[in-house]
Amino acid sequence: MIKTNSRRDVLKLAGAATLASLLPSGKSFAQAAGNVVVIGGGFGGGTVAKYLRKAGVNVTLIDANAGFVTCPFSNTVLGGFGEMRQVSHTFDGMRRAGVNVVTGTVTAIDSAAKRVTVQGNATPIAYDRLVLSPGIDFKFVGTAGAIAGYDEAAAEKMPHAWKAGPQTELLRRQLIAMDDGGVVVMTIPNNPYRCPPGPYERASLIAHYLKTSKPRSKIVLLDGKDTFSKQGLFQAAWTALYPGMIEWVSFSQGGNVARVDPATNTVFTDFGQHKGNVVNVIPPQRAGRVVDLIPNLATGDYCQVNPTTFESRSVPNVHVLGDACVAGAMPKSGFSANNQGKVTAVAVAALLRGQAPVAPSMINVCYSLVNPDYGISVSSVHKIGDDGTIISVPNSGGTSPAAATAEFRKMEADYARGWYASISNEIWG
Amino acid sequence: MISRTICSVVFLSLAFGGTALAQTTDPVVLANSCSTCHGPDGKGLPNNPMPPINGRAAPAMATALKGFKADQPVVTIMNRLAKGYSDAEIDAIAAYFANIK
Numbered sequence: 220m221i222k223t224n225s226r227r228d229v230l231k232l233a234g235a236a237t238l239a240s241l242l243p244s245g246k247s248f249a250q251a252a253g254n255v256v257v258i259g260g261g262f263g264g265g266t267v268a269k270y271l272r273k274a275g276v277n278v279t280l281i282d283a284n285a286g287f288v289t290c291p292f293s294n295t296v297l298g299g300f301g302e303m304r305q306v307s308h309t310f311d312g313m314r315r316a317g318v319n320v321v322t323g324t325v326t327a328i329d330s331a332a333k334r335v336t337v338q339g340n341a342t343p344i345a346y347d348r349l350v351l352s353p354g355i356d357f358k359f360v361g362t363a364g365a366i367a368g369y370d371e372a373a374a375e376k377m378p379h380a381w382k383a384g385p386q387t388e389l390l391r392r393q394l395i396a397m398d399d400g401g402v403v404v405m406t407i408p409n410n411p412y413r414c415p416p417g418p419y420e421r422a423s424l425i426a427h428y429l430k431t432s433k434p435r436s437k438i439v440l441l442d443g444k445d446t447f448s449k450q451g452l453f454q455a456a457w458t459a460l461y462p463g464m465i466e467w468v469s470f471s472q473g474g475n476v477a478r479v480d481p482a483t484n485t486v487f488t489d490f491g492q493h494k495g496n497v498v499n500v501i502p503p504q505r506a507g508r509v510v511d512l513i514p515n516l517a518t519g520d521y522c523q524v525n526p527t528t529f530e531s532r533s534v535p536n537v538h539v540l541g542d543a544c545v546a547g548a549m550p551k552s553g554f555s556a557n558n559q560g561k562v563t564a565v566a567v568a569a570l571l572r573g574q575a576p577v578a579p580s581m582i583n584v585c586y587s588l589v590n591p592d593y594g595i596s597v598s599s600v601h602k603i604g605d606d607g608t609i610i611s612v613p614n615s616g617g618t619s620p621a622a623a624t625a626e627f628r629k630m631e632a633d634y635a636r637g638w639y640a641s642i643s644n645e646i647w648g
Numbered sequence: 649m650i651s652r653t654i655c656s657v658v659f660l661s662l663a664f665g666g667t668a669l670a671q672t673t674d675p676v677v678l679a680n681s682c683s684t685c686h687g688p689d690g691k692g693l694p695n696n697p698m699p700p701i702n703g704r705a706a707p708a709m710a711t712a713l714k715g716f717k718a719d720q721p722v723v724t725i726m727n728r729l730a731k732g733y734s735d736a737e738i739d740a741i742a743a744y745f746a747n748i749k
Contacts, residue, residue, distance in 0.1 A: 558681055561677070561681070562677065565680070578677075579677060580673045581681060582684075582729060584685070584725060596725055598725055598729055612731075612733075614731055615728060615729070615731035617728050619724070633697045634724060634725065638698070641684065641685050641693055642684050644688075
């Protein structure tokens with residue numbers, strides 16, 4: 220169960236390193252008994268870092284990039300009414316909060332000696348607890364479950380845009396270059412994947428752009444499943460706003476993608492083939508590959524964790540959260556990662572003090588825009604169930620109502636923007 | 649806020665002997681979920697449609713949240729979220745934010 224460090228252990232630990240490296244200036248000893256290394260500066264890792272600093276813990280945040288571009292709201296860029304700068308964040312706010320930010324690729328993790336090696340840095344970074352929030356990586360050719368023909372080179376022709384950044388800009392450029400009357404093909408994986416309603420929001424906002432600029436164009440969604448998040452709300456909105464423009468092909472109708480050919484922009488399903496002027500392949504996914512640096516951390520595609528602390532079930536002193544972990548009823552979303560980050564920070568701070576972690580409480584809200592003034596949402600409240608997994612509290616949460624006024628949809632669109640501003644400020648502000 | 653965290657964690661740690669998991673959720677942990685939309689410590693952000701929720705009298709805040717739970721009034725997301733909390737949890741959340749000025 221939970222290891223309770225005695226104060227003497229903590230003092231020994233402090234003596235082993237230099238006190239100066241362990242203690243932020245002006246903080247009491249009780250608030251700072253340890254070093255935490257966080258890998259990944261997104262919704263999960265960024266939240267952990269900020270909240271650990273609030274608890275007075277020393278935090279080093281390592282990210283391969285100098286900043287973070289969010290997938291949430293990147294679909295507004297594809298829709299032609301958002302800009303990359305609005306979804307791009309630096310780590311300056313982390314530094315202001317006292318986080319030691321290291322930019323570089325992690326090349327080794329020694330979970331026995333508790334240290335992390337960053338490319339180009341001769342001296343490994345020691346930790347008392349390590350938090351991994353690496354998000355997802357894609358299953359490219361050569362990985363079990365990958366789409367045949369889809370690798371990193373293919374993604375330069377058929378962008379995934381499922382990690383926001385240059386891929387988002389590439390897909391946007393392709394949409395701008397497409398002639399009126401063109402066909403956009405989007406492939407959508409089976410569960411689990413990052414942001415369950417995201418592909419359908421993307422289809423909606425691309426349709427918004429096409430309706431405005433290229434109204435004879437079509438969008439074909441090739442789906443690896445038969446149902447999807449907020450399905451009734453999305454489909455009703457498509458009928459009302461984009462009649463005849465979006466064709467959804469479910470798994471049973473032949474939507475499952477077996478192979479792609481980037482040379483001809485063709486997608487091959489179990490039943491046939493679809494050629495697109497623009498092809499957006501959202502590939503099957505797995506935990507960010509940095510988890511592979513620790514043997515047995517991942518079980519299959521993702522990491523099993525204790526839902527009270529998000530500590531790995533298999534490797535002590537290593538916590539995994541966000542898209543990379545298995546979090547029961549919580550979807551893989553930025554909001555989930557943020558709430559998991561808060562629970563993890565409170566738990567890690569308690570564990571560093573030799574105290575028992577408290578029971579978690581989390582929520583998730585996924586807003587989707589179907590046009591700039593039409594928002595829909597799905598929400599849930601989460602606790603630990605009797606079986607020890609994260610459950611949704613019964614008779615709570617759920618989606619926006621099927622019947623609602625235009626004013627209601629507009630309010631949810633405004634709240635979606637308000638949510639984005641708030642969560643971004645909380646993490647990177 | 650930090651001292652409140654420490655006090656409540658210490659209390660639960662003592663109450664449960666430091667080994668068994670506490671079954672009662674800490675008010676800080678409950679309230680942390682709210683700040684994702686309602687700003688740091690519930691203080692809101694300028695020009696944001698999500699209202700600040702700090703510094704309101706606890707009974708009024710609790711009544712409002714229990715109203716959301718009963719769909720009175722019907723709003724957007726808060727009816728669905730409030731249903732996920734017991735009345736005792738709502739009282740704890742209201743008391744927590746009332747103390748943040």
